Amino acid sequence: MYRIHCMNNIARVGTERLGAGYSFVDEADQADAWVVRSANLHELALPEGLLAIARAGAGVNNIPLDACAARGIVVFNTPGANANAVKELVICGMLLSCRDILGGAVWVQENADDPEVSKRAEKAKKQFGGRELAGKTVGVIGLGAIGAAVANAVIDLGAEVMGYDPFLSLDSAWGLDRRIEHVTNLDALLSKSDFVTIHVPVTNVTRGMLGADQIALMKPGAVLLNFARDALVDEQALAEALGDGRVARYVSDFANPASANMKNALVLPHLGASTGEAEDNCAVMAATELRDYLENGNIVNSVNYGRVDLGPLETGERVALFHENSQGVIGEVTHAVAARGLNIENMSNVSRGPNAYTLLEVTGSVDEDVIGELRALGSIRRARVLHATK
Numbered sequence: 001m002y003r004i005h006c007m008n009n010i011a012r013v014g015t016e017r018l019g020a021g022y023s024f025v026d027e028a029d030q031a032d033a034w035v036v037r038s039a040n041l042h043e044l045a046l047p048e049g050l051l052a053i054a055r056a057g058a059g060v061n062n063i064p065l066d067a068c069a070a071r072g073i074v075v076f077n078t079p080g081a082n083a084n085a086v087k088e089l090v091i092c093g094m095l096l097s098c099r100d101i102l103g104g105a106v107w108v109q110e111n112a113d114d115p116e117v118s119k120r121a122e123k124a125k126k127q128f129g130g131r132e133l134a135g136k137t138v139g140v141i142g143l144g145a146i147g148a149a150v151a152n153a154v155i156d157l158g159a160e161v162m163g164y165d166p167f168l169s170l171d172s173a174w175g176l177d178r179r180i181e182h183v184t185n186l187d188a189l190l191s192k193s194d195f196v197t198i199h200v201p202v203t204n205v206t207r208g209m210l211g212a213d214q215i216a217l218m219k220p221g222a223v224l225l226n227f228a229r230d231a232l233v234d235e236q237a238l239a240e241a242l243g244d245g246r247v248a249r250y251v252s253d254f255a256n257p258a259s260a261n262m263k264n265a266l267v268l269p270h271l272g273a274s275t276g277e278a279e280d281n282c283a284v285m286a287a288t289e290l291r292d293y294l295e296n297g298n299i300v301n302s303v304n305y306g307r308v309d310l311g312p313l314e315t316g317e318r319v320a321l322f323h324e325n326s327q328g329v330i331g332e333v334t335h336a337v338a339a340r341g342l343n344i345e346n347m348s349n350v351s352r353g354p355n356a357y358t359l360l361e362v363t364g365s366v367d368e369d370v371i372g373e374l375r376a377l378g379s380i381r382r383a384r385v386l387h388a389t390k
């Protein structure tokens with residue numbers, strides 16, 4: 001029985017996906033794995049027995065990835081599972097910034113009791129008008145699951161699209177509409193776009209990537225949309241640009257004391273992934289990843305370890321080893337296993353920086369002595385044996 005602790009509530013289809021071999025515990029330090037949405041894990045102690053963390057969502061800036069990797073705690077996310085929900089809200093944000101739709105709706109509410117409201121509406125409406133998205137240039141920074149979906153959608157609405165992503169994956173590239181102009185210079189995108197929308201993860205490299213210098217390059221009257229993370233933008237510099245009208249609007253999914261008080265800003269309470277469909281997708285994907293790791297030793301969609309996939313564990317046993325990425329470790333491991341009369345049928349090894357993971361499929365019985373011997377090797381940080389259950 002594996003014990004799961006949910007740091008945030010996740011959709012029921014996800015907990016059901018975990019199934020009979022799983023129980024939910026209230027105490028984080030008693031769990032084999034954590035499931036999390038946006039809770040900040042940076043300040044929490046990582047319990048000795050914690051094997052994995054699944055982020056039901058895309059962004060992992062709330063999780064100490066390196067500290068987890070060093071301890072052999074695999075961190076997963078759910079790539080693309082909430083992308084459609086975010087795409088729809090980004091399009092909504094663009095359209096809301098084109099005309100004063102919210103102002104118009106408030107005007108109607110305020111005049112609801114006036115029997116002359118329909119006549120007066122025809123006069124009042126000119127203050128809420130604006131422009132169309134069609135024919136404008138939209139600059140998309142980051143063409144992953146969300147950015148690519150936004151780029152394709154706005155091109156279908158008649159906009160011109162410039163896309164910037166120096167690390168574009170082959171999968172994303174295949175899915176992009178051919179009419180999207182691929183730009184390699186962020187400054188060019190900023191100076192030509194009527195709408196700029198950012199869809200990159202926040203990392204030590206991207207933090208503050210839209211700083212005062214980049215904001216100064218934006219086309220006068222442009223709109224900036226940020227449904228990725230607030231830390232990507234220098235919001236103090238942006239407040240000044242919004243104040244003097246150089247940037248017309250800021251549409252952000254991240255309420256904080258700075259953005260909530262900005263002039264000409266439309267700020268939402270982190271609603272991008274808040275649809276039933278996205279929550280279900282994320283919860284099911286997170287649960288599937290956890291099961292595959294806990295039961296089979298496979299690592300799929302991890303953000304701090306490479307991919308290992310030996311398929312389902314149907315017969316025999318597997319040994320999962322986290323170790324230093326250093327010369328001679330694999331030799332020591334295979335030697336120790338062979339000395340115990342176990343035959344390695346299949347094996348996969350991945351490394352990322354100083355950390356490595358090796359999954360061995362063996363015939364023969366892996367008893368506690370073997371595991372104890374492996375653990376005694378100086379380079380091994382965590383060893384676990386997995387038994388076929390069928």
Ligand SMILES: NC(=O)c1ccc[n+]([C@@H]2O[C@H](COP(=O)([O-])OP(=O)(O)OC[C@H]3O[C@@H](n4cnc5c(N)ncnc54)[C@H](O)[C@@H]3O)[C@@H](O)[C@H]2O)c1
Binds near residue numbers: 060082143169199
């Ligand atoms: N508002 C929300 O509720 C919500 C929901 C989902 C995701 N997000 C945020 O959006 C981000 C993107 O999500 P996604 O699902 O598209 O992730 P993704 O991993 O599919 O795409 C990110 C893209 O950014 C690109 N990139 C990385 N560094 C870059 C750089 N310096 N310049 C340009 N491109 C760069 C990558 O190559 C990748 O294509 C997440 O990391 C998360 O922070 C927010």
Ligand SMILES: O=C(O)CC[C@@H](O)C(=O)O
Binds near residue numbers: 037059272274
């Ligand atoms: O869980 C959420 O509600 C937000 C998730 C979102 O920010 C993400 O990065 O996937």
